[in-house]
Each structure stands twice: as structure tokens, then as C-alpha cells.
Amino acid sequence: MSEPIFECIPNFSEGRRAEVLDALIRAAEGPSVKVLGIHADPDHNRSVLTIAGPGDALFEAVFRTMRVAVDKIDLRQHEGAHPRIGAVDVVPWVALDNQSWDAAVGWATKLGERTADELKLPVFFYEMAARRPDRRNLADVRRSQFEGLETRLAHDPPDLGPVSPHPSAGAVAIGARRPLIAFNVILGTDDAGVARQIARAVRGASGGLAGVKALGFRLISKGRVQVSMNLVNYRTTPLPRALELVRMEAARHGVAVVGTELVGFMPMDAVEDVMRYYLQQPDFDRGRILEVALDQNRRDPDE
Amino acid sequence: MSEPIFECIPNFSEGRRAEVLDALIRAAEGPSVKVLGIHADPDHNRSVLTIAGPGDALFEAVFRTMRVAVDKIDLRQHEGAHPRIGAVDVVPWVALDNQSWDAAVGWATKLGERTADELKLPVFFYEMAARRPDRRNLADVRRSQFEGLETRLAHDPPDLGPVSPHPSAGAVAIGARRPLIAFNVILGTDDAGVARQIARAVRGASGGLAGVKALGFRLISKGRVQVSMNLVNYRTTPLPRALELVRMEAARHGVAVVGTELVGFMPMDAVEDVMRYYLQQPDFDRGRILEVALDQNRRDPDE
Missing domain, CATH: 3.30.990.10 (Formiminotransferase, N-terminal subdomain)
Known part of the structure; x- marks a missing residue:
């Protein structure tokens, strides 16, 4: 090995x-x-x-x-x-x-x-x-x-x-530490209080989702606010659930999600979760991506 | 080469x-x-x-x-x-x-x-x-x-x-032919007429999306209907736009999307499109997937 x-x-x-x-x-x-x-x-x-x-x-x-x-x-x-x-x-x-x-x-x-x-x-x-x-x-x-x-x-x-x-x-x-996904959601407001309230609602420690840590910040340079999350157990609390809960809580304030941001990298496991959730394909896996399938075959010529 | x-x-x-x-x-x-x-x-x-x-x-x-x-x-x-x-x-x-x-x-x-x-x-x-x-x-x-x-x-x-x-x-x-994505949307009804109407609405040839071919079918074995699509130009008419238009047209009939199905394989380009759309990250690319980033470096040791 x-x-x-x-x-x-x-x-x-x-x-x-x-x-x-x-x-x-x-x-x-x-x-x-x-x-x-x-x-x-x-x-x-x-x-x-x-x-x-x-x-x-x-x-x-x-x-x-x-x-x-x-x-x-x-x-x-x-x-x-x-x-x-x-x-x-x-x-x-x-x-x-x-x-x-x-x-x-x-x-x-x-x-x-x-x-x-x-x-x-x-x-x-x-x-x-x-x-x-x-x-x-x-x-x-x-x-x-x-x-x-x-x-x-x-x-x-x-x-x-x-x-x-x-x-x-x-x-x-x-x-x-275990791998995590650092994921920020940008909201269409400059009200930092809204970001902090949403962070509190989605964070596991204050009644939100297990496996989510969250903080609310003001982004001075953008005139926006951000809910900054660490998804520390992204297999059991997958990224789409966290994003959609932020969207739901933001809607209570009449605020829209205007974009998201990935800090660093995302494992392929999380890409599968995103595909499964939004395409409503619970059995999607990376083997359905042409390049991955061709590459798997290339590496295992006897299979 | x-x-x-x-x-x-x-x-x-x-x-x-x-x-x-x-x-x-x-x-x-x-x-x-x-x-x-x-x-x-x-x-x-x-x-x-x-x-x-x-x-x-x-x-x-x-x-x-x-x-x-x-x-x-x-x-x-x-x-x-x-x-x-x-x-x-x-x-x-x-x-x-x-x-x-x-x-x-x-x-x-x-x-x-x-x-x-x-x-x-x-x-x-x-x-x-x-x-x-x-x-x-x-x-x-x-x-x-x-x-x-x-x-x-x-x-x-x-x-x-x-x-x-x-x-x-x-x-x-x-x-x-150019690569295409064969993609089926399963609807929560057994009314084939609904599937055919939606197919007509999303298909480019009858006023829908350029780059989409679509047919409506009844799935006898599942008691459901299906809008079966070929996305023949998935870079300019990406998969999420087609799926969400089907969802929108289905809602007119009070019908929900209950799942989707990929026939064959999907190129990584299309995975990027799905990530960009649903995560609202217009600049997402495969290089942000940890395994891909590690592999790119492995292959290009001098970069």
C-alpha cells in the first residue's frame, strides 16, 4: 500500500x-x-x-x-x-x-x-x-x-x-478532525440581525440541524449578510437540507438567498448528496458520471 | 497521442x-x-x-x-x-x-x-x-x-x-451524434394526457425549450406517468432548467414530480450545471471536488 x-x-x-x-x-x-x-x-x-x-x-x-x-x-x-x-x-x-x-x-x-x-x-x-x-x-x-x-x-x-x-x-x-464542508449562504439584505437569527435557527446547538455549526456575519464589501456554516457530519446532515432550511428561515424575513460559497473543497460524497436531493434521484452515485465510469474502468482493466 | x-x-x-x-x-x-x-x-x-x-x-x-x-x-x-x-x-x-x-x-x-x-x-x-x-x-x-x-x-x-x-x-x-442526456421525470399521476401535455410544453419543437426533445408515457408497472426527455444541447439548455420547467408545468395540473431517472450516463459538465443551479454558485467547477482536485494534481506533478 x-x-x-x-x-x-x-x-x-x-x-x-x-x-x-x-x-x-x-x-x-x-x-x-x-x-x-x-x-x-x-x-x-x-x-x-x-x-x-x-x-x-x-x-x-x-x-x-x-x-x-x-x-x-x-x-x-x-x-x-x-x-x-x-x-x-x-x-x-x-x-x-x-x-x-x-x-x-x-x-x-x-x-x-x-x-x-x-x-x-x-x-x-x-x-x-x-x-x-x-x-x-x-x-x-x-x-x-x-x-x-x-x-x-x-x-x-x-x-x-x-x-x-x-x-x-x-x-x-x-x-x-473529520472532513467537513465549509459553506456560506449569501442573503439579499444588509441586516446582520437577520443572518444571526437564521444561524441560530439552523445551528444544532440552538435547536437546528445536528451536524451544522453556523454564524451570521455582515459582509461590508458586498452590502449583504452571510450565514456561514460548517457541515461537520455531511453524510447524516447533507448540504441540501442545510441550504433549504436557511432558505426557509430567510423567507420568514422576506429575504432571498442570492448565492452560496464553498470555502475550500467538497468531497464527491457531498456532490452525490446534492444530485440525489435536487434531481430526486435517491440512488444517484458518482458511477453515473461518464468521466468517472470511464476512469474506473481504466483503472480496473480486469473488471 | x-x-x-x-x-x-x-x-x-x-x-x-x-x-x-x-x-x-x-x-x-x-x-x-x-x-x-x-x-x-x-x-x-x-x-x-x-x-x-x-x-x-x-x-x-x-x-x-x-x-x-x-x-x-x-x-x-x-x-x-x-x-x-x-x-x-x-x-x-x-x-x-x-x-x-x-x-x-x-x-x-x-x-x-x-x-x-x-x-x-x-x-x-x-x-x-x-x-x-x-x-x-x-x-x-x-x-x-x-x-x-x-x-x-x-x-x-x-x-x-x-x-x-x-x-x-x-x-x-x-x-x-453529439453527447446527450437522457433524463426522465416521473409524475405523481397515472394520467398519460398530463404527461403528453407537459412534454409538448417543454419540447423545443412545440414552443418549449431549445435543445429539449420530450415524449409523455404511461408507466403501467408503476401506475405513474413519465416525461421522457433528451437534452441534446445540455450546455445551452441545462438539465435543471428542463427539470424545473417540467415541475412548473406539472403544478398547473396539481401534479408533483415524484422522482427522476437518468438513462445511461451524464457528463461531468452536466454535474457542474446541476451544482451551479441549485447551489446558486455560478462559478462552481469540478476542480472544487476534493477527489478531482487531488487527482488533477496527481496527473500533473509539475503544476
């Missing part, structure tokens, strides 16, 4: 300065790793980089980007709609096969150790890599935000690293 | 007898060709086989299936909802790259010659392979149906082969 491939999706608190985004991409590039893309959002002032590769090469690539971020991003001057605790805000590792979750946690742990040692950042481990049950949920880890870090760390020390925040780069959350 | 690959989708007037369907599949199998699948419909009493491969191997495979069909299917005992002129009703060739359309017409022509010679069937060439402008449109070629063939051939001889129908196997239409 070939070496397992991981995906790592570091989130940086910079979504505006092109030269910083370029530097992050350049830092990620290297032998054996693939930089799949960067999604930069000027309203969130945040960017999400997707990199894939074997663990050791990916570890080095991600660490290089973290060093650039700590060097170039100063949270004391940062403003943006999205909650964050650091210049490198969160670094999730994802295994791309079911055998490699322990290894993903191992890489997250190793990255946390090096980050504490060399970058002098307080490190919180979250989700599968969490060392305390109250740090499994990323929202809890991030609740103090950058501005509240100093007070918080005094009574709630990090898992690794200094007990006071890095002056410009704050702290970082490093974890391993 | 490697040898061009073609797709051939012979349609047979048999959708019920499993042993005949099995014999057709077995006849198709052979070196270098890939049998992607068979779609058999008991109400239409018709099946659609999708085979891909290089021209010469595909030619032989398709001809083997035609010989089996002529041997095992007797149109004198055939009943089914779908119009047809023969045991092998229609044999379209599709080029899978833009350079190979002349070659696809060449293979269709060669197949027609062998069919006339060895199977003694009257052959009509249609679409890109048509030799007369009035035979470009398959519906015109098929209008007489099997039952009217004898009368029709007497004054309207085929392009090749005998001027009277094969007693049990009728005639065949062989052509080369």
Missing part, C-alpha cells in the same frame, strides 16, 4: 493583503505536497489554505506557512468579522483514508510541539487531538478571541507553550 | 426478458472495450447499452450485440410505450474528443454497411451520418414505427440494405 495522504487546512487571519497571501502560498509549495488552493475573504479578513500530501512533507509545508504568518500578521491591527485567536488561527489535519486517524492526531501533536518550541505560541489541541474534553469543540477554544487571551490564559493555560499570548500572533488551535 | 475512444449506445427493443439482456451484455464484452452499463425499462420494453472503447474493438462489440438482438427479439410480438422501428432500434456513435467526429461518422457508416450485408436489415443513417437532410432528425426516421415500415419503405427506400423490412427485426437507424 502506498503512503497515506493527509489534508491540512490552516486558517490565517489575513484575507486582504495580496502579498501576504502570496507569501503563504509560496511557503506551502514544496516537494511531494500539493497546494490545492487558497480561499481569501476580505470581509472575514481571513484565508483558508488547503494542502495535501504525505505526513512528513505536509508537516514541513504547514510549518513553513505558520512561520510566515507569525512574521507578517499582527493581530493588534486586525479587524474582521470572523472570530479568531491568532495569526495562524486554526490548523486542522484530516486523514483521507479511514486507517490514518491516529497518524493524523500524531502529526497534529508533533506540529503543536514544534510550534510551541520554535514559534513561541500557546497551543490548544482540539477535536480528536484534544487533551481535555472541554477543548474538543473549537468554538469553546476560540471563545476568548485574541483580545481576551491574556486574561484567559492566566487561569486557563494552554496545552503547550507559553502561558501568555504571543504579542502580535496570539495563540493557535491545532487539531485533527 | 493515444488512440481515440468512442462511446456507442445501442438501443434494443427488449426491456423485460433477463436472459436476452444478459446475452446482449455478454456479446458486448471483449478485449479493449468497456461495458459501462445497461439501462432496461420494462414499461418502454427497451434497453440502452453503453459501451466505450477504441473504434475497431467497439465496432466489433456493437456488431456482436446487434446479431444477438436480431436473433432473439421479434418485433411482431413486441409491445412497449416507446416508439421503435427495429429489434436494434438505434445505434448512435459519440466521439469523446472534439477531433474524432469524422471518425465517428466513419464507424457509423462502416457499421451500416456490415449490418445491411450480414444482418439483412434496412439501414437509415441519421444525424451527423445522415445522407439526406430529411433523415437528420431521428424522430422523422422513426415516425413509421415497425408496424408502418413495409408501406413506408415501398416509397421511401433506406440508405442501405433491403427495401422491405426484416420480418422479425424491422430496420435500424445508425448515426453519430
Whole structure:
């Protein structure tokens, strides 16, 4: 069997300065790793980089980007709609096969150790890599935000690293988690209260859909608002159900969905869900896509 | 460059007898060709086989299936909802790259010659392979149906082969055509008149959507009706527009869409159209699907 491939999706608190985004991409590039893309959002002032590769090469690539971020991003001057605790805000590792979750946690742990040692950042481990049950949920880890870090760390020390925040780069959350879909719905209003009410209605934690995390934001640059969702269990709470519930709740306010946005990538499983739902074809699968069918045959010449 | 690959989708007037369907599949199998699948419909009493491969191997495979069909299917005992002129009703060739359309017409022509010679069937060439402008449109070629063939051939001889129908196997239409999507919408009624009215409303030839051919059928086995569509230009008339127009017209009759059905395969272009439409993401493309992105990188290691 070939070496397992991981995906790592570091989130940086910079979504505006092109030269910083370029530097992050350049830092990620290297032998054996693939930089799949960067999604930069000027309203969130945040960017999400997707990199894939074997663990050791990916570890080095991600660490290089973290060093650039700590060097170039100063949270004391940062403003943006999205909650964050650091210049490198969160670094999730994802295994791309079911055998490699322990290894993903191992890489997250190793990255946390090096980050504490060399970058002098307080490190919180979250989700599968969490060392305390109250740090499994990323929202809890991030609740103090950058501005509240100093007070918080005094009574709630990090898992690794200094007990006071890095002056410009704050702290970082490093974890391993199941793949998720980061999906934003743009609404035809500039009323942030409407977005927040809808987020509350669709979010599992406040009575909405299990497997959906949601926040409401104003997008200053667009004069719109956004319901920003993480679909953390998209096989049991599929994307179309979340989108259509947002649409239904928005209609209560006389507000229309004007578009959606995928942050990063979507697995083929989710594409199947979209096809099944909207085409009302419960048995649709990727094998019905001509290119996939031809490719499957190409790879399995004896079948 | 490697040898061009073609797709051939012979349609047979048999959708019920499993042993005949099995014999057709077995006849198709052979070196270098890939049998992607068979779609058999008991109400239409018709099946659609999708085979891909290089021209010469595909030619032989398709001809083997035609010989089996002529041997095992007797149109004198055939009943089914779908119009047809023969045991092998229609044999379209599709080029899978833009350079190979002349070659696809060449293979269709060669197949027609062998069919006339060895199977003694009257052959009509249609679409890109048509030799007369009035035979470009398959519906015109098929209008007489099997039952009217004898009368029709007497004054309207085929392009090749005998001027009277094969007693049990009728005639065949062989052509080369652009890829299409064969897509059926199932409606929550057993009123065939409703299906026919909706088909008329969505079909380009009677005032509906350009690029849509449509017929209405009753599905006896399901107690439902169906609007059966060919989307012959699915880039300019995409699948969601056709489906939603059917839904809108059905609502006039108080009838709901209860499901849809894909006959054969759908190109990735059409999957992109579905995602763009229903997710309201006009710039969605296949590169946002994680598996596709990883695979593209795998194939182009230097990019």
C-alpha cells in the first residue's frame, strides 16, 4: 500500500493583503505536497489554505506557512468579522483514508510541539487531538478571541507553550478532525440581525440541524449578510437540507438567498448528496458520471 | 497521442426478458472495450447499452450485440410505450474528443454497411451520418414505427440494405451524434394526457425549450406517468432548467414530480450545471471536488 495522504487546512487571519497571501502560498509549495488552493475573504479578513500530501512533507509545508504568518500578521491591527485567536488561527489535519486517524492526531501533536518550541505560541489541541474534553469543540477554544487571551490564559493555560499570548500572533488551535464542508449562504439584505437569527435557527446547538455549526456575519464589501456554516457530519446532515432550511428561515424575513460559497473543497460524497436531493434521484452515485465510469474502468482493466 | 475512444449506445427493443439482456451484455464484452452499463425499462420494453472503447474493438462489440438482438427479439410480438422501428432500434456513435467526429461518422457508416450485408436489415443513417437532410432528425426516421415500415419503405427506400423490412427485426437507424442526456421525470399521476401535455410544453419543437426533445408515457408497472426527455444541447439548455420547467408545468395540473431517472450516463459538465443551479454558485467547477482536485494534481506533478 502506498503512503497515506493527509489534508491540512490552516486558517490565517489575513484575507486582504495580496502579498501576504502570496507569501503563504509560496511557503506551502514544496516537494511531494500539493497546494490545492487558497480561499481569501476580505470581509472575514481571513484565508483558508488547503494542502495535501504525505505526513512528513505536509508537516514541513504547514510549518513553513505558520512561520510566515507569525512574521507578517499582527493581530493588534486586525479587524474582521470572523472570530479568531491568532495569526495562524486554526490548523486542522484530516486523514483521507479511514486507517490514518491516529497518524493524523500524531502529526497534529508533533506540529503543536514544534510550534510551541520554535514559534513561541500557546497551543490548544482540539477535536480528536484534544487533551481535555472541554477543548474538543473549537468554538469553546476560540471563545476568548485574541483580545481576551491574556486574561484567559492566566487561569486557563494552554496545552503547550507559553502561558501568555504571543504579542502580535496570539495563540493557535491545532487539531485533527473529520472532513467537513465549509459553506456560506449569501442573503439579499444588509441586516446582520437577520443572518444571526437564521444561524441560530439552523445551528444544532440552538435547536437546528445536528451536524451544522453556523454564524451570521455582515459582509461590508458586498452590502449583504452571510450565514456561514460548517457541515461537520455531511453524510447524516447533507448540504441540501442545510441550504433549504436557511432558505426557509430567510423567507420568514422576506429575504432571498442570492448565492452560496464553498470555502475550500467538497468531497464527491457531498456532490452525490446534492444530485440525489435536487434531481430526486435517491440512488444517484458518482458511477453515473461518464468521466468517472470511464476512469474506473481504466483503472480496473480486469473488471 | 493515444488512440481515440468512442462511446456507442445501442438501443434494443427488449426491456423485460433477463436472459436476452444478459446475452446482449455478454456479446458486448471483449478485449479493449468497456461495458459501462445497461439501462432496461420494462414499461418502454427497451434497453440502452453503453459501451466505450477504441473504434475497431467497439465496432466489433456493437456488431456482436446487434446479431444477438436480431436473433432473439421479434418485433411482431413486441409491445412497449416507446416508439421503435427495429429489434436494434438505434445505434448512435459519440466521439469523446472534439477531433474524432469524422471518425465517428466513419464507424457509423462502416457499421451500416456490415449490418445491411450480414444482418439483412434496412439501414437509415441519421444525424451527423445522415445522407439526406430529411433523415437528420431521428424522430422523422422513426415516425413509421415497425408496424408502418413495409408501406413506408415501398416509397421511401433506406440508405442501405433491403427495401422491405426484416420480418422479425424491422430496420435500424445508425448515426453519430453529439453527447446527450437522457433524463426522465416521473409524475405523481397515472394520467398519460398530463404527461403528453407537459412534454409538448417543454419540447423545443412545440414552443418549449431549445435543445429539449420530450415524449409523455404511461408507466403501467408503476401506475405513474413519465416525461421522457433528451437534452441534446445540455450546455445551452441545462438539465435543471428542463427539470424545473417540467415541475412548473406539472403544478398547473396539481401534479408533483415524484422522482427522476437518468438513462445511461451524464457528463461531468452536466454535474457542474446541476451544482451551479441549485447551489446558486455560478462559478462552481469540478476542480472544487476534493477527489478531482487531488487527482488533477496527481496527473500533473509539475503544476
